[in-house]
Amino acid sequence: MRIKDILKILCSSLLLLNFTGCSSDDDPDMPPPADDITTDGMVIYEANPALFGETQALNGLTAQLPRIKKLEANVLWLMPIFQQGEKNAVGSPYCVKDYRAINPAYGTLSDLKALVTKAHAEGMLVILDWVANHTAWDHAWTTEHKDWYTQDANGNIVSPPGMGWDDVADLNYDNTAMRAAMQEAMLYWLTEADIDGFRCDHAEGVPNDFWKETITKLRAAKSTLLMLAEGSQTALYDAGFDMLYAWNFAYKLQDVYAGSASVANLYDTHRSELASVTDKRLLMRYSTNHDMASEKSPVQAYQTKEGAFSAFVASISMGGCPMIYSSQELAYDKALSFF
Template structure:
């Protein structure tokens, strides 16, 4: 049995013997009337496309990714991602942002950023075209085509909860946004006009928007921003239409609605993982809280309907961290330990742009002033070389062991549950044991295996074991 020992650990509280089903446990989604009366946790989630289940995802904030901040510049780096072992590229919104300067319609984070710009990619003016800041519609088509030639899938970030105050769709039909009895536009928590899903015409407008990107540009899937704020039946209807264009379409929900993966979505966003992990690695919380969070997410959901992407950084986290980024908060070894967990848990691992070179620069979704771009000069540093060596090892391990993608997740009891996460991944008689020391100190731990056998490990600071 091969054993991988690394002095980089990870934060994840997974400790006692309970199990979740394989990623693709929902192979047979039946929507018969008999099944519909079953409790939600006895129904089967939909099957996820294999490319998404097997995938290694990489999120790009175009403004932070390159000094140019364009799709063309990002396209030139696609081969590097493929060579590293990424299989899916997920782009933050690249559509026309609203340029209205009225700060009444700016979010609190937008004002706080000091970018002094109305151009927020999550406050759109035109859903149907690429913002000139990033290039042209043709540049996006070229980006997708190049990605496909390299064996990469492309997912776009769609924002359908709200729009900008001068959005094209408001001119097209005033009923496309919510209004009070006096006709005044209703805004949501981010101060943007809320879309009106009671309008069949709005729904059709958005269906056709998604269809355009799939049919004309070859996009492989979408990440749906604040998915729980949009009616579930809209997403379910969207999936039916999109599957007519691409039966293997992939849909990722930023949300925790329990029914999301019954018919509409393949994966949920990884907040149930990233939040507890940060509290453990940075805040000193018990490592068991990671397991508790993931187990809590699994309960009361359809069988196989707890699939998530695992990350410790993304566009929101990096934006809100300002100069004190994940790399600084966790430290190199802490990040590496968390990466080990990401690549061995059930779900799809996701890197945020720059993690492969230990980037520490400030990022912002609201602009690129103040040097808010990846410091690519760090790519030649020793820490970046160590990070990429680790990533290649983790990717090779994940790809060569089917149990890490499709196997059962079995949490294991251990004698140091506040510090160490322990679990098994098991499939067809093969299994992988994982231990992660979430602390910057040595920890001795006894792990109880499913057959009752106990094994002893002396773990160094942030050390993890994969065997």
């Protein structure tokens, strides 16, 4: 399918969707919004620090905050800034060696504090990407607290079962001491760097009762906390998260541009994701993210620069909280791995 044909279909379908699917007032299947939704009016900018400098990346990001602000972003989501593991590693920032240490390639704690201070001055919140499901194999816990990890029948620590993530070790949430240590590490960043919340990686891999207890404690420390879960299970709302992913929409949107799905399929996906959501602002909307951009840049996924832009417009026209992934505003034309 040619891009101009896709654009025509999207333009006509978006008109329909704006009348039938994007307003809780006009949509009989959409529950009315809550009186006080903290996510109302938010636009998230997902920043991969590695894209802002081979060294001193946090300072490079701080320097670009005015430009990011011009994109109407008011929430800065920092992909994991922590010291990365080296044992069995594949270069992923989601392989965390120390929850309280910043990756030296990115900068220092003082650099992070300066970034947060500048972001707050720009009217922006700052949330950290938190990896609670697993750690690096050379995290100190693997030797100091082996019982904090999931083990096989022979007592060997294992990777998260069924995920193929061999670079990380699976944490055991039956262990109350480990839970307490995880909570303390999260609280550290609220008090030490004035962080405004967390995007929680693979949130569905961690028990909801942990999230509920932890978010309650975090909110006791900072009432305006923003909690974003990487997941789509609505039980995460009950655990205290403010926002989930519109998980399937972006992938189906790419299928439409590839000609393997129809706009009707896209609309069905949209309606399905709204089915259990009390307010559509509680869904994060995007046309790409760090995972998707590692496989195809938006320009590749949506055929052209114009296609990439129209796909972003389509995604944020469906209601919800828009998210921009760092680099997509530059129309980067090649896959950009975050590893």
